[in-house]
Amino acid sequence: MAILDQTACQMRDALRRRDLTAADAAEASLAAIERLDPTVAAFVATDACAVRRRAAEIDARLDAGGPVGLLAGVPVAVKDNMCTADGLPTSCGSRILDGWRAPYNAHVVERLLAADAVIVGKTNMDEFAMGSSTEHSCFGPTHNPWDTATVPGGSSGGSAAAVAARMVPLALGSDTGGSIRQPGSLCGVVGMKPTYGRVSRYGLVAFASSLDQIGPLARTVGDAALLLQAVAGHDARDSTSVNEPVPDYLAVLDEPVAPLRIGVPKEFFTEGLDPEVERLVREAIGVYERLGAKLVEIDLPHATDYAIATYYIVAPSEASSNLARYDGVHYGYRAPEHADMIDMYMRSRSEGFGDEVKRRIMLGTFALSSGYYDAYYKKALRVRRLVRRDFDEAFEKVDCIMGPTSATPAFPLGERLENPLAMYLSDLFTVGANMAAIAGISIPCGFTGAGLPVGLQILTGVFTEDRLLRISRMYERQTDWTSRRPAICEASA
Numbered sequence: 001m002a003i004l005d006q007t008a009c010q011m012r013d014a015l016r017r018r019d020l021t022a023a024d025a026a027e028a029s030l031a032a033i034e035r036l037d038p039t040v041a042a043f044v045a046t047d048a049c050a051v052r053r054r055a056a057e058i059d060a061r062l063d064a065g066g067p068v069g070l071l072a073g074v075p076v077a078v079k080d081n082m083c084t085a086d087g088l089p090t091s092c093g094s095r096i097l098d099g100w101r102a103p104y105n106a107h108v109v110e111r112l113l114a115a116d117a118v119i120v121g122k123t124n125m126d127e128f129a130m131g132s133s134t135e136h137s138c139f140g141p142t143h144n145p146w147d148t149a150t151v152p153g154g155s156s157g158g159s160a161a162a163v164a165a166r167m168v169p170l171a172l173g174s175d176t177g178g179s180i181r182q183p184g185s186l187c188g189v190v191g192m193k194p195t196y197g198r199v200s201r202y203g204l205v206a207f208a209s210s211l212d213q214i215g216p217l218a219r220t221v222g223d224a225a226l227l228l229q230a231v232a233g234h235d236a237r238d239s240t241s242v243n244e245p246v247p248d249y250l251a252v253l254d255e256p257v258a259p260l261r262i263g264v265p266k267e268f269f270t271e272g273l274d275p276e277v278e279r280l281v282r283e284a285i286g287v288y289e290r291l292g293a294k295l296v297e298i299d300l301p302h303a304t305d306y307a308i309a310t311y312y313i314v315a316p317s318e319a320s321s322n323l324a325r326y327d328g329v330h331y332g333y334r335a336p337e338h339a340d341m342i343d344m345y346m347r348s349r350s351e352g353f354g355d356e357v358k359r360r361i362m363l364g365t366f367a368l369s370s371g372y373y374d375a376y377y378k379k380a381l382r383v384r385r386l387v388r389r390d391f392d393e394a395f396e397k398v399d400c401i402m403g404p405t406s407a408t409p410a411f412p413l414g415e416r417l418e419n420p421l422a423m424y425l426s427d428l429f430t431v432g433a434n435m436a437a438i439a440g441i442s443i444p445c446g447f448t449g450a451g452l453p454v455g456l457q458i459l460t461g462v463f464t465e466d467r468l469l470r471i472s473r474m475y476e477r478q479t480d481w482t483s484r485r486p487a488i489c490e491a492s493a
């Protein structure tokens with residue numbers, strides 16, 4: 001089997017047996033990037049020399065038979081909003097971070113290094129993770145490997161596309177309102193948003209701090225479990241990271257959850273849902289039914305009707321405050337011409353930020369401003385509590401909730417660019433989990449007639465990642481979607 005057709009778990013085992021070298025795995029990944037990335041544009045930065053050096057170092061350790069980390073020699077990609085201190089830039093898809101080098105590694109990057117992974121590069125994203133298509137990037141859009149005329153979803157579109165196109169078996173993404181699960185769905189890979197607090201946000205460039213969470217993108221559920229295992233856990237430098245023990249996700253993966261009660265919210269099957277997506281998602285739920293699961297119709301009245309409206313108050317409000325630090329002085333880009341200091345701030349920000357980021361800063365500044373704060377921000381926080389209550393009540397009756405991750409498969413590049421509201425509605429089914437801080441996943445559940453992947457979203461409660469992975473694995477064992485490869489891989493393999 002070609003190196004990159006192996007799952008990360010298979011690669012890891014082969015590396016330990018010394019049937020595969022870290023150098024060969026790294027070369028395969030670099031060659032795939034060279035071959036496919038001119039078309040896909042998943043990466044914004046790679047450093048082949050550093051990758052080769054690192055792989056050789058890990059091979060030496062593996063050869064010596066010494067103890068090695070969980071991901072020894074496995075190539076991994078990292079979304080470009082996670083700080084990397086050595087060599088690679090951290091630019092968040094924004095011109096305003098042009099030329100900036102992070103002075104420290106994000107917690108997750110430290111964990112990847114401690115696990116002896118080989119970080120092959122940084123992946124493209126919507127600017128500051130604001131978007132659902134990876135078109136809002138100063139580097140230009142990423143293309144969906146299944147159909148390069150369509151978007152990969154976003155904002156972690158680079159990470160999802162890199163995994164889907166088999167350039168790397170694993171990638172990290174971040175999810176504030178759906179940015180791991182939605183691109184996972186549109187690219188036909190597994191994407192998981194862990195519980196808020198499960199993975200440290202230290203060194204993740206802040207978008208909306210009460211919603212942001214880092215998680216894995218991978219081709220299989222087992223691989224997602226492996227990557228989560230490597231990065232999950234408490235970190236004192238992120239005060240919202242929770243000191244809960246991290247279970248051994250891989251050890252329990254193949255234990256089915258039985259009896260399984262599945263909540264199916266009627267609000268997730270509304271008009272606007274693409275009929276092919278609906279059919280594939282219902283068929284997937286049918287697979288669980290055949291395995292003995294019981295379906296329960298549930299209500300999430302606030303989690304869909306009000307979730308988007310509330311999210312687009314809360315997230316921009318936090319963003320407007322977080323993005324105040326980009327002033328042309330402390331980070332990256334500074335406008336070359338200016339009359340005085342205020343003019344320099346203004347020009348640097350107007351030239352450095354893209355339109356979507358500016359729109360969010362204006363929305364957030366307005367929602368937080370005196371006289372409007374109570375009407376918008378405070379009210380949004382109240383509705384957020386209602387969303388959370390919807391989920392709490394649901395999880396008293398069911399073990400998980402299932403529905404579509406995205407109402408549509410991948411849409412054509414440009415289709416939603418001029419219509420921000422249509423773009424915002426891409427997250428209709430995903431934002432609720434961020435508002436409620438719960439764990440959620442998207443797993444591949446089939447392909448449309450046009451050959452585009454569709455994702456099944458599964459949600460469980462807080463700190464239930466082990467159960468979420470086991471439930472996902474039950475379906476994966478019954479199906480064969482993860483073995484399909486995009487045509488661009490076939491043509492050039």
Ligand code: GLN
Binds near residue numbers: 155174176315427
């Ligand atoms: N698409 C949503 C937004 O634009 C979510 C993005 C994310 O999860 N980072 O805000």
